[in-house]
Structure formats: structure tokens, C-alpha cells
Amino acid sequence: MGDPSPSREQLLEWYRQMYLIRRFEEVAAKAYTQRKIMGFCHLYIGQEAVAVGVSAALRATDVVVGGYRIHGQIMARGVSPRAIMAELFGKDPGVCRGVGGSMHMASQEHAFWGGYGIVGGHIPLAVGAAFKNKYLKDGGASLVYFGDGASNQGAFFEAMALAELWKLPCVFLLENNYYAMGTSIERQSAITDLARRADGVGMKHWQCGGFDVAEVYDNVAKAAEHARSGQGPVLLEVLCYRYRGHSMSDPAKYRKSGELDEKKKHDCLLLCEDHLTPHGVGEADLAKVREAVDAVVQDAYEFADAAAEADPALLYDFVLHGGTS
Amino acid sequence: MALPIAAAAPRTSLLQTREALRRAMSEEMRRDPTVFLMGEEVAYYDGAYKVSQGMLHEFGPERVIDTPIAENGFSGLAIGAAMAGLRPIVEFMTWNFSLVAFDQIINNAAKIYQMTAGAYHVPIVFRGPNGAAEALGSQHSMAFESIYAHFPGLKVVSVGTPKDAYGLLKSAIRDNDPVMFMESEMLYGMKGEVPDEEFLIPIGKADLKRDGTDCTLVTWNKQIHTCLAAAEQLEKEGISCQVLDLRTIRPLDEQALFDAVCKTHRMVVVQEGYTFAGVGAEIAARVTEACFDQLDAPILRITNKDLNQPYNPTLEKMVLPSVDRVKDAVKLVCSRGKGA
Numbered sequence: 001m002g003d004p005s006p007s008r009e010q011l012l013e014w015y016r017q018m019y020l021i022r023r024f025e026e027v028a029a030k031a032y033t034q035r036k037i038m039g040f041c042h043l044y045i046g047q048e049a050v051a052v053g054v055s056a057a058l059r060a061t062d063v064v065v066g067g068y069r070i071h072g073q074i075m076a077r078g079v080s081p082r083a084i085m086a087e088l089f090g091k092d093p094g095v096c097r098g099v100g101g102s103m104h105m106a107s108q109e110h111a112f113w114g115g116y117g118i119v120g121g122h123i124p125l126a127v128g129a130a131f132k133n134k135y136l137k138d139g140g141a142s143l144v145y146f147g148d149g150a151s152n153q154g155a156f157f158e159a160m161a162l163a164e165l166w167k168l169p170c171v172f173l174l175e176n177n178y179y180a181m182g183t184s185i186e187r188q189s190a191i192t193d194l195a196r197r198a199d200g201v202g203m204k205h206w207q208c209g210g211f212d213v214a215e216v217y218d219n220v221a222k223a224a225e226h227a228r229s230g231q232g233p234v235l236l237e238v239l240c241y242r243y244r245g246h247s248m249s250d251p252a253k254y255r256k257s258g259e260l261d262e263k264k265k266h267d268c269l270l271l272c273e274d275h276l277t278p279h280g281v282g283e284a285d286l287a288k289v290r291e292a293v294d295a296v297v298q299d300a301y302e303f304a305d306a307a308a309e310a311d312p313a314l315l316y317d318f319v320l321h322g323g324t325s
Numbered sequence: 326m327a328l329p330i331a332a333a334a335p336r337t338s339l340l341q342t343r344e345a346l347r348r349a350m351s352e353e354m355r356r357d358p359t360v361f362l363m364g365e366e367v368a369y370y371d372g373a374y375k376v377s378q379g380m381l382h383e384f385g386p387e388r389v390i391d392t393p394i395a396e397n398g399f400s401g402l403a404i405g406a407a408m409a410g411l412r413p414i415v416e417f418m419t420w421n422f423s424l425v426a427f428d429q430i431i432n433n434a435a436k437i438y439q440m441t442a443g444a445y446h447v448p449i450v451f452r453g454p455n456g457a458a459e460a461l462g463s464q465h466s467m468a469f470e471s472i473y474a475h476f477p478g479l480k481v482v483s484v485g486t487p488k489d490a491y492g493l494l495k496s497a498i499r500d501n502d503p504v505m506f507m508e509s510e511m512l513y514g515m516k517g518e519v520p521d522e523e524f525l526i527p528i529g530k531a532d533l534k535r536d537g538t539d540c541t542l543v544t545w546n547k548q549i550h551t552c553l554a555a556a557e558q559l560e561k562e563g564i565s566c567q568v569l570d571l572r573t574i575r576p577l578d579e580q581a582l583f584d585a586v587c588k589t590h591r592m593v594v595v596q597e598g599y600t601f602a603g604v605g606a607e608i609a610a611r612v613t614e615a616c617f618d619q620l621d622a623p624i625l626r627i628t629n630k631d632l633n634q635p636y637n638p639t640l641e642k643m644v645l646p647s648v649d650r651v652k653d654a655v656k657l658v659c660s661r662g663k664g665a
Contacts, residue, residue, distance in 0.1 A: 065405075096440070096442035096444070097442040099439065099440070099442045100440050100441065100442060104441070106440070106442075106444050106445060107444065108441075108445065113405075113408065113441075113445065114440060114441055116432075116433070116440075117432075118428055121428050121432055121433065122433070123401070124397070124400070124402045124404070124405060124429065125401055125402075125405035125408065125433060126405060127398075127401070128402040128404060128405015128407070128409060129405050129406070129408070129409045131405070131409075131411075132405075132409035132410060132411050133409075135361070135406070135411060155397050155398065155401060155428070157398075158395040158397050158399075158401075159401065161393060161395060161398065162395060162399060162402055165393065317443065318438055318439040318442055319438075319478060320438070320477075320480075320502045321438055321443075321446040321448075322502070323446075324496075324500055325357060325498075325499045325501065
């Protein structure tokens with residue numbers, strides 16, 4: 001149920017989580033330039049309100065599936081910054097033992113399924129989770145994050161068609177940040193209000209803003225409630241923006257001039273501060289929150305840096321499960 | 326009527342392959358409510374090849390599920406359902422259509438256990454007919470064992486008798502890893518004795534379908550029957566062949582291959598599918614690496630000719646392995662090293 005007026009505590013917690021993701025990503029970017037993080041590294045800076053609003057609106061047992069820009073999504077789900085940073089560093093205490101890396105992080109305890117690097121290929125998995133919810137009538141629902149780029153993939157359309165046909169409790173959460181890597185929305189799709197993609201399968205859909213965490217929370221709660229009620233899945237298009245390039249190697253020269261500065265005027269932390277002001281929360285209180293988070297992230301960095309490398313002994317441990325029912 | 330005095334032999338029934346497969350699925354669905362069947366035309370149509378005939382009636386539409394023609398979508402959905410704790414059986418109307426779902430099978434089913442460092446596994450069976458049938462043309466005639474056996478994280482089973490189909494499908498359904506289970510249109514109507522009492526055949530174990538001393542024919546799926554026919558004819562010409570049915574391509578029963586070559590010192594692999602980088606090449610490499618000193622002749626491969634399948638039945642037969650091609654290969658390897 002969307003709550004139009006979240007409490008002071010709720011807002012402060014959201015602020016803390018959003019700032020945690022941002023600070024974490026800034027430190028991850030630094031570690032990348034230090035070559036402590038290798039490979040691909042897709043930062044979530046700018047989109048923090050989406051992951052935090054989503055997680056607040058779901059049950060802890062609802063399955064969440066992410067694409068390749070997942071650091072913030074898995075953190076909002078409750079996985080510790082230490083475990084995530086250690087994974088990025090390829091270290092043994094990483095959430096996937098250093099086997100997964102930036103794009104492949106999952107935690108059963110947090111019902112977070114990962115972490116998939118084939119754009120759009122993960123979307124049917126979430127529909128499968130919702131299929132299980134309906135099959136077992138367990139009252140659960142699932143949510144899948146993907147971007148505007150993925151909304152061109154066949155897997156996305158097939159997943160929507162199946163989910164709607166069988167009225168599965170799945171929320172398709174489209175984070176439209178206006179760029180598929182470097183290709184702007186106008187250059188990749190004949191329609192730019194992507195929620196309309198659901199019309200072709202008869203699925204309920206709407207758009208909402210992705211900068212105000214309370215707005216995201218409210219809309220995801222409504223979407224999840226709709227899905228859970230047996231009325232079918234929802235395509236929720238969340239309009240957001242990433243401040244950094246597609247990955248660490250992308251200077252994002254394709255942006256229009258002034259575009260980034262314009263978007264930053266609606267920064268999720270600023271909007272949250274606006275919500276907090278009437279509750280009597282001022283800059284001094286927020287500075288305390290940020291200071292505590294800075295320490296947590298610094299601790300995660302130091303933990304990951306000092307941690308043992310991924311264990312060569314487990315090289316063959318995850319080829320096959322090997323068990324039977 | 327007098328009762329039988331001697332201990333009765335295990336009771337068997339003569340089943341078609343499709344009936345054996347159906348029995349395996351139905352028993353497993355009775356045993357485990359998380360097992361369900363999904364695919365194109367599996368429910369109301371009773372299956373494109375009638376493998377699932379009657380299952381909708383017994384299990385209902387929640388567990389025997391017709392899908393739209395969306396292999397990529399429903400394969401991915403089923404993989405997700407498996408991650409969530411169900412045990413899907415996905416029927417491909419033919420394995421040729423699995424290529425539409427290739428990304429789901431390779432990038433998800435085969436890798437999720439590894440990418441999640443063991444947090445999630447994927448107990449799923451993909452099954453359906455594989456290889457050439459009769460005059461189905463270029464896009465409905467491929468054999469997929471070598472394609473899927475290439476990838477760590479998958480198991481590949483390919484069966485050629487009703488008994489093996491039954492026992493291995495039950496094992497596949499109970500397996501916690503993704504199993505690619507390959508059948509044949511040409512064998513669905515073939516009958517064979519299947520014990521009435523429930524049994525499982527372990528994945529990864531080859532089966533000697535015929536004993537012999539001069540040459541080992543390594544094969545699987547419907548080429549078993551080509552090999553058995555060739556072996557019978559060769560016996561009359563004084564050459565004794567054994568026929569080793571791999572049944573599982575991956576994990577490969579290397580020990581059975583090594584034992585066979587230590588016995589006959591000559592080996593011919595008979596497979597459908599293309600020659601290049603095929604399963605036969607893998608077998609030849611592994612046996613040569615491990616048993617070079619045991620070989621009296623190079624290992625030969627009888628495969629599809631290295632081209633795409635033509636429609637015309639005469640041309641099609643020229644492409645596929647045949648009794649004559651197998652016999653020629655056996656005679657060739659047996660002509661080498663004699664009297665050394």
C-alpha cells in the first residue's frame with residue numbers, strides 16, 4: 001500500500017540508504033581506477049531512489065532479479081557493503097565468493113537472484129519466480145529491473161506475453177535512464193514512452209518519476225499489490241537518469257550539453273531533504289547520517305582490500321550441483 | 326489353474342518409447358508435486374508426437390501447460406521456476422526450436438549455479454525429439470548433442486530404447502542440474518520391453534548393447550539400431566563388433582570407452598550431426614590420449630556428411646549414417662594392424 005506521507009524515520013532511513021549507495025559507488029569508482037576492481041563496473045549513481053523505493057515496497061521474500069547495474073539494487077535489498085565490495089574486488093568473502101563479480105551477485109537470504117549480463121535475458125527468470133508464486137499459491141510476487149535498452153529485446157516481449165497470459169504476479173520495473181549504453185532513447189525506439197510496450201500484450205502499465213524515493217515507493221507498492229491480487233503483472237516505467245557513463249570506461253560524451261546539470265536539480269538526496277525539512281530534520285542531522293555512512297563505506301573498502309583472494313580450491317565447485325531430489 | 330512354482334522373472338511390458346517417456350513423467354509427477362510439464366501442444370493437443378497423451382486429464386492444466394510459441398520466453402520462465410524450487414519438464418516440439426532459447430539455456434541454465442556461487446541451482450529437464458526424421462528438411466533435422474555437450478553446467482542424455490528412455494528420464498527429472506534429454510521422432514513408435522517395477526538408470530553410464538571382440542561401435546540414440554544391424558551383418562562376414570550405447574554424452578562415461586578399446590583395439594564412432602567438432606571428435610581425442618597404445622587403427626567417425634540436410638529422401642539418406650557406411654568403416658579399421 002502506498003503511503004503518501006512516509007514517516008520521519010522512514011525518510012531518514014531512505015536517505016541513509018540512498019546516500020550509502022552513492023558513496024559506495026564513488027568509492028567503487030576510485031577502486032576501479034586503482035585497478036582493485038577489474039572488468040566491467042556499471043555504477044548506479046543518480047538512480048538510487050529507484051532501488052531504495054523498490055526494496056521498501058516489497059516483502060523480504062519476494063524475488064528480485066537485476067540486470068548488470070546491480071550494486072545499488074542488491075545493497076538496497078540488505079546485502080552488506082562489505083560483501084558487495086569484496087565481490088567487486090574478487091575476494092573470498094564476496095557475496096558470490098569472488099566468482100560472480102560486478103554483474104553477477106546473488107543472495108538467497110535476500111531473495112536477490114542476481115546479476116545478469118545479457119541485456120534482457122534475465123527478464124523471463126522473474127516471470128518464472130512469479131509462476132512459482134502462482135503454482136504454490138504462496139502469496140509472493142517478483143520484480144525484475146531492466147533498462148530502456150532491454151525493452152527492445154525479444155525476451156522482454158515474450159516474458160510480458162507469458163506473464164499477462166497467465167496473470168502472474170510479476171512487476172516489470174523499467175528503469176528508463178534515457179540511454180542504452182550510448183544510444184539515446186530517441187535513437188533506439190520509435191516510441192519514447194516505453195510503458196506503452198505493454199499494450200501489445202494487454203498488460204497494465206504506467207509511468208512514474210524516479211528521483212523522489214517516496215514516489216517510487218508508492219508506485220511500486222501499487223504495482224506489487226496489483227500483481228499479488230491476481231489481476232496480472234504490471235509494467236512500471238520509472239523515469240530516471242544515471243550521472244556516470246554506462247560503465248567506468250565511458251566518458252558519456254553523447255549527452256546533450258547541460259542535460260546532466262538539469263537532471264541533478266532533481267537529485268534524489270535533495271528531494272529527500274525537502275521531504276525531511278517539515279519533519280524538523282536539518283543539515284546537521286543529515287551530515288551525521290552521511291558521516292556514519294562514509295565510515296561504513298570506508299570500512300567496506302578496507303575490508304575488501306585486506307580480504308583473502310578468491311579461493312583456487314573452489315574453482316570446480318560450482319560447475320554442477322550434483323544432487324538429486 | 327496351477328500357480329507358477331519357479332520364481333517369476335521380472336515382469337515386463339512391451340511399451341512404445343513415447344509410452345515409456347509418458348510413464349516416467351507421470352510417475353515422477355505423482356511422486357513430486359513440484360514437477361510439471363510445459364511446452365507447445367503438450368496439453369490439449371496431447372503432444373505433437375503424443376508423448377504426453379492423457380496427462381492433461383490426469384494432472385490438470387496447472388501442471389500440464391500449453392505454451393505460446395515463445396521458446397525463449399517459456400524456457401527462461403521455466404529456468405526461473407526451477408530456481409524458485411519447482412522441477413519443470415520443458416518439451417521442445419523438436420530440439421531444432423531450442424536454438425530460439427539458446428541464450429536462456431546457455432547463459433542462464435548452465436551458468437546460474439556458477440554465477441551465484443551455489444546459491445541457486447536449476448533442476449530442469451529440456452526434452453524432445455532430436456536428429457533427422459524423414460524428409461523434414463534443413464531446419465527440422467539437426468542433432469544437438471555436440472552443441473549442448475560443449476557447455477559445462479549442462480548434462481546431455483540421448484536415448485534410443487524404451488527402457489533407457491524411461492529409466493533415464495526419471496533420473497533426469499530428479500537431477501538437480503539442467504538435463505538436455507534427446508529423443509527421436511523415428512523411435513517414438515518403436516516398442517521394447519520395460520520392467521513393470523519402477524527403476525532408474527543413472528546418468529553418465531554407457532550400456533553395452535551387443536558384445537563383440539574385433540571392433541567397438543560407439544553410438545547413441547537411433548544410430549544404435551544402425552549399428553546393431555551393421556554388427557549383425559558383419560558377424561556373418563566374420564567380424565565381431567560390440568555396440569556401446571553411450572546414453573549420456575555429458576558427463577561422458579570415459580571408463581566404458583577405455584575398457585572397450587582395451588578389449589577390441591579398434592573403434593568407430595557412429596553419430597548423427599555434423600562431423601566438425603562433433604561428439605565423435607571428442608571421443609576420438611579422449612580415447613587416443615588415454616589409450617594410444619591400445620589402438621590398432623585410428624578411430625574413425627561415421628557422422629552426417631558435413632552439410633545441411635536436404636529434403637529429398639534419397640539425398641537425405643546419403644547424408645545420414647547408414648549400415649553400409651558403418652560396415653565399410655569397420656572393415657577399414659579391421660584391415661589395419663592385422664597380423665602385426
